[in-house]
Amino acid sequence: MNAKPISGPHVVATRRVDQIMRLVIIALAPATAWGVLIFGWPAFYLLIVTVFSALAFEAICLKMKGVAATPFLRDGSAIVTGLLVAMTLPPWAPWWIGVVGSALAIMLGKHVYGGLGQNLFNPAMLARVALLISFPIEMTTWANVSPLFIGPGVFDSFAITFSGLDNADAVTGATTLGLVKTEFSQNHVLPGILKDYSSLLAFIGWERGSLGETSTLLILAGGIWLMRQGVIKWHIPVSLLLTIFVFAGIFHLWDSKHYLGPWVHLNSGAVMLVAFFIATDYVTSPNTPLGQVIFGAGCGLLIFVIRSWGGYPEGTGFAILLMNATTPLIDHYIRPRIYGRYRNGKPLDISNP
């Protein structure tokens, strides 16, 4: 594979896989830093544990596969996966949730399929869904906002991450989506349920939620920057967000007591992170612009459907996995039109224009 033949082109562009991964990490950094800032040291420990275990599992898998690990470890893809897993976890989750998450993402999500570029499902979302189903308590214990230097100290936090939370009820609560789901089940209606909700704080990210998912603002900023860098294109994020917005808007207009408004949807849970960083995963999304729009719209629709009528308050993980499964199908049917041919592959007929 390394014996590259001498044939054109004799010059190549300079952006390589490791550079792409580095740009993704930079784009994720503000939102991650925000998560650490508002959830304190436990979030920091969880982040470190998750990222390093992702690297360790990557190394183990490569070793088992019998290939040199260093070039792959250096490409940064394992760090991105670990980072994304950490960002989707409850910030005060115990350390082993991070380790199991990384193991699921790297081993089951990626290397079982043959490694980088071969996986069918997004590794981070696979880990998130598997963890959510397997460890529902740990995965839905949401810490209150307790910023660094104000919340638990360096050593207390160590205990929270590595030996568990004692007084969980006192320092945790529900996320917006979780609260709404529970209240609906008790026959309460909107807008009363959300009397304490501030859309500005939700936009900035001052609310309960996963480690790196709370700040719509910072994720949006990172995502748009990544777009400007040319690493991701607009098709998936725009179609995903627009679909949620349209469906949520229609249902909210129709029955504003039982359906959340579009802004609440877009500012809650994992939508922003998923739209810019998960759904746009190269490996598990379609190849063509049109295919990507279909994929994004499908993700948005499924997220809305699961949130509105499903058993879980948040549906992003399931929506992504389901749409990942349709990617090969989309790629099979949606192909670019070839020059001089119709879409069906027949050459252009010029006798009757």
Add this chain to the structure above:
Amino acid sequence: MLALFENPRLRGGIHAEEHKLETSIYNIDSDFPLPKKLYIPVQQHVGKPAEPVVKVGDKVLKGQLLAYSQGTISAPVHAPTSGIIADVKDFPAPHPSALPIRTVVIEADGLDQWGAIEIPSDPFQLSPEEICSRVGIAGVVGLGGAVFPSAVKLSLGRKNKIHTLLINAGECEPYLTCDDRLMQERAEQIVAGIRLMLRGMDAPKALVGIEDNKPEAFLAMQKASQHYPQIVVSQVPTRYPMGWDRQMLRYLTGQEIPADGRATDIGVVVHNVATAYAVYKAICLGEPLISRVVTVSGAAIRQPRNVEVPIGTLMSEVLAYCGVDKSKMARLVMGGPMMGDALPIAEVPVVKACNGVLALSHAEIEEPEVQPCIRCSSCVGVCPVGLLPLEMASRIRANQLDAAVDLGLKDCISCGSCSYVCPSNIPLVHYFKFASGELVKRQQAEHKSEQTKRLIDERNNRMERARLEAEAEALRAQEARAARAAALKAQQEEDA
């Protein structure tokens, strides 16, 4: 809805580092010293090789015919200078294989003496047929790299009701500036060539497409053509592969050529701008195609520039003339860096197709290791044809050539845009070239087995016929014997 995702005029393409300023700021250097020996391959064009008409020891004059065109698609070659035919032998070709081809070797006498030249009094009064025939006799071929005999294209044009002559002056390959300089310095001659071509194929108008990174060339061409409303000079975006004729045609006219057709099917003929210049020289000066402008560039060249060299000059001499730093040179490329060929040796002649000689340094051709495909689909975005390079490559890796053909392998133009952008440095184009080669091989094998089967069938039929004939013969012989015996018997009875 579907059309929303496709720019109707321009699709795909890349913007590579241009590296054109190294050479585009200098005038064409016409002072190249006449080499002592020139090596002129008899095949420098698409089609049948020319047949030599000279023998070893013959004295030839500059512009004299060395080998004549054979068949309808072929082109003659001429002596680039005066001298003695030293040899007619096999000599390494400027090709990645450097396999030898038939080559006429001239030992220059240094006089550079022209043979008889016939110049028409008013070239623009020549009949179209006459123009075509003169272009053919002068050995003019497409100088953009395709080297298709120009006369054939011109007469094809006359037969096919052409409404537009598209002059491809895109020169989209990085490094190359020979067409740029030619337009800047010899625009009037080029315009004369275009007018002759228009007359040669009875076409009403010509479009000239120049990439917008060559503003001086554009202005020069516009100025030169201002009195000829039939020639429209336009700028096109600088976006490789703009010089792919079909891409430029789509950009300038919005029309697409059917995948199974030619430009003539939609009333267009495409010629390169340097070809127009060669046509001018062939008709107005009576000079056959015996020299061309070559861009000599690359980081291993000390004085990069455009040089006008006689056809048949060894590349090593051209490199030496421009000062090559052999220790820096990592790869020798004929043509541009995107689609040009890497040459294993420099002792090969400059031919009509050679628009560039690049001595690239290690830094310029630096290639990181090949990594797995991450399906980033950058290749899909840059493909000017609308193919899925990553999918095609994965099929070819799995040896599913038919699946790759279904995906459009045969529509690939090998422009190299996909390989260029690939962040994993996968040699995509090489996969496609390999697969195309395999398909040809497979086709040949099929053809061979069909032929074998046909021969066997024929032989069996022949044997069967022979057997039947032999049987019939035997039967006749038997009958004859019986008849003779009966006659004998009757006679005996009679005698008795």
